[in-house]
Amino acid sequence: MAHLTKSLFVTGCQCPKLLWWTVREPLAEELQPDKVLLDRFDQGRVVGELARERFPGGVLVLPQPRDRAAWCDATRSALGAEAPIIFEAAFQANGVFAAIDVLHKADGATTLIEAKSSTSVKDEHIADAAIQAWVLTHSGMPPDRVEIMHLNRDYRHPDQGDLFVRADITEHVLDYMPSVPARVDELTRALDGDLPDHPIGLQCYEPRECPFMKRCWPHDPDHISTLYLNGPKKTVAYMARGIHSIWEIPAGQKLPPAAQRQLRALEENRLIVEPGLARALEPFESPLGYLDFETISRAVPVWEGLAPWGQATAQFSYHEEQPDGSYSHVGWLAEGPGDPRRELAEAMLAATKHARRIVMYSSFERTRIKELAELLPDLAGPLGELVEKLVDLLPVVRNHVYHPGFMGDSASSTC
Numbered sequence: 001m002a003h004l005t006k007s008l009f010v011t012g013c014q015c016p017k018l019l020w021w022t023v024r025e026p027l028a029e030e031l032q033p034d035k036v037l038l039d040r041f042d043q044g045r046v047v048g049e050l051a052r053e054r055f056p057g058g059v060l061v062l063p064q065p066r067d068r069a070a071w072c073d074a075t076r077s078a079l080g081a082e083a084p085i086i087f088e089a090a091f092q093a094n095g096v097f098a099a100i101d102v103l104h105k106a107d108g109a110t111t112l113i114e115a116k117s118s119t120s121v122k123d124e125h126i127a128d129a130a131i132q133a134w135v136l137t138h139s140g141m142p143p144d145r146v147e148i149m150h151l152n153r154d155y156r157h158p159d160q161g162d163l164f165v166r167a168d169i170t171e172h173v174l175d176y177m178p179s180v181p182a183r184v185d186e187l188t189r190a191l192d193g194d195l196p197d198h199p200i201g202l203q204c205y206e207p208r209e210c211p212f213m214k215r216c217w218p219h220d221p222d223h224i225s226t227l228y229l230n231g232p233k234k235t236v237a238y239m240a241r242g243i244h245s246i247w248e249i250p251a252g253q254k255l256p257p258a259a260q261r262q263l264r265a266l267e268e269n270r271l272i273v274e275p276g277l278a279r280a281l282e283p284f285e286s287p288l289g290y291l292d293f294e295t296i297s298r299a300v301p302v303w304e305g306l307a308p309w310g311q312a313t314a315q316f317s318y319h320e321e322q323p324d325g326s327y328s329h330v331g332w333l334a335e336g337p338g339d340p341r342r343e344l345a346e347a348m349l350a351a352t353k354h355a356r357r358i359v360m361y362s363s364f365e366r367t368r369i370k371e372l373a374e375l376l377p378d379l380a381g382p383l384g385e386l387v388e389k390l391v392d393l394l395p396v397v398r399n400h401v402y403h404p405g406f407m408g409d410s411a412s413s414t415c
Helices: 006-015 016-024 034-053 067-078 121-138 168-193 232-238 255-270 341-352 364-375 377-389 394-400 408-413
Strands: 085-093 098-105 108-117 145-151 164-168 288-297 310-322 327-334 355-358 390-392
Touching: 006 098, 006 121, 006 168, 006 310, 016 168, 034 098, 034 108, 067 085, 085 121, 098 121, 108 121, 121 145, 121 168, 145 168, 168 364, 255 394, 288 341, 288 364, 310 341, 310 364, 327 341, 341 364, 341 377, 355 364, 355 377, 364 377, 364 390, 377 390
Parallel strands: 108 145, 288 355, 355 390
Antiparallel strands: 085 098, 098 108, 145 164, 288 310, 310 327
């Protein structure tokens, strides 16, 4: 019985504690996918299906239900029938089970192809492909070539360019493979024993944030991770120096003004407001509007001009200051599968036409409006006028205000 699968191997490469919890506590609350993650899984499935279409005549060997013994038997049958292309070819060797997205045999050479929904080759893809190549090698079929087939960031819907790029990572995999046996032994032992003792570090964030962060990281409001805009790499660097609290930062440590302001606010337990705030707010002329967007992105774009994972504005919320001090509100939400961007742009222009200035928080809304102007050239004029009305509150807050409740990085999204 295989202890590891290729996905569990990659999980263990990130952190053995994450692997242990994933296997030993599969029903843990932290592992239950929300709607966003389920949608991401579904998009990955779509990418996989489209990738197969690039290999006409391929044979899919994926039994339902997914019994591993039957899966491996079906793969052997397909190989025995000399199928040149096999999808989801399953192999098991040395306690590791792996299913290969595309196994391509032609001209006496074997190519292992792993399909990914990302727009580039990532470091974790090498480990993913290497464990498959290792299992395939120990099953008597060493691959001659290993590829990552990923989405093409230059593709534009509906037909500008190829949706996929095939990247040769054979050399990277060959460099990685000598480390695989020791890593397999290490992870197998970790699963057989008690919860591994593994320190927190950058692996808690990369290649993706661990769902069990709250179990491992200290619940300390003054932890160094709460230093304003510190980020994972700087946080881990501080901890490597033995600095775990913001109060342990050496007196001579150079900090950005926002972080200095944070320490003052926490030390004095009060809101800090810099003298320049009034001047920074001068561009915010009444009547003010307040604009907020929500977007959707799909691995495989379905609307004109979008790239893989390109963001399309599908909702806006707009509040506007009224003479009596109240605020009007216009909300717009796309419904149905059709491209909503023209209708949204027209509704947004109508809602915002009376505002003198429109407040946003960061450059997100400005970027999305400029994209709408490129998509809808007949509305480029009024959309450009809307862009000129925008004023960004983020630098005003970042440079002049800090409240103890901001909790470091969260201040960048608090208004």
